[in-house]
Amino acid sequence: MQIEALKILFAQSGLKFTNQRYVVYKAMVAARDxxxxxxxWRRVREEAPAISLDTVYRTLAALEARGLVTRVPAGGDEARFDGDVTAHHHVVCLRCGAISDFTMTGATLTDLPPTVAAWGRVRDAQVLVRGICHKCLGPNDNTQPN
Ligand SMILES: [Zn+2]
Ligand SMILES: [Zn+2]
Incomplete structure (x- = not known):
């Protein structure tokens, strides 16, 4: 990622550019998991050895508040973050915590029922699918037809 482009993006978002924010954002954009x-925090420590877990938390919150990362409402103990802010949905494994992306039609803001539109101003909407992935189900637990 071009550091100059990132400085402009941060400035446009009202976020001061720091090296720690840079490495956290770069790690988020590269992450697919x-x-x-x-x-x-574990991933950025090599590039920014002085960074604390607390700083990573606060940086992710600051990036989230400005729409540069999103929080995935996966429902586990730990908050999970997404560097891909384009519209997409998530499937979550309740056993191993793996989160995958998917896209589908019929689940955009314009597909929402009128009751939701009447409720207030909607910012975004996403489908969250939860269950047990095939890796966790194992061969004996496989309920898919062969
Ligand atoms: Zn799993
Ligand atoms: Zn995602």
Whole structure:
């Protein structure tokens, strides 16, 4: 990622550019596994050895508040974050915590029922699918038809 482009993006979002914010954001954009703050912290420590877990938490919150990362409402103990802010949905394994992306039609803001539109101003909407993934089900637990 171009550091100059990122400085402009941060400035547009009203966020001061710091090296710690830069490495956290870069790690989030590269991540495809919807990491927790602790996972992000482990990944960025090589590039920013002085960074604390608390700083990673606060940085992710600041990025989230400005729409640069999103929080996945996976329902586990740890908050999970997504560097991909384009519209998509998530499938969550309740056993191993793996989160995957999917897209589908019929689940955009314009598909919402009038009751939701009457409720207030909607910012975004996403489908959250939860269950047990095949890796966790194992061969004996496989309920898929062969
Ligand atoms: Zn699983
Ligand atoms: Zn995602």
């Amino acid at each position: 919807h990491p927790s703050a602790e996972t992000v």
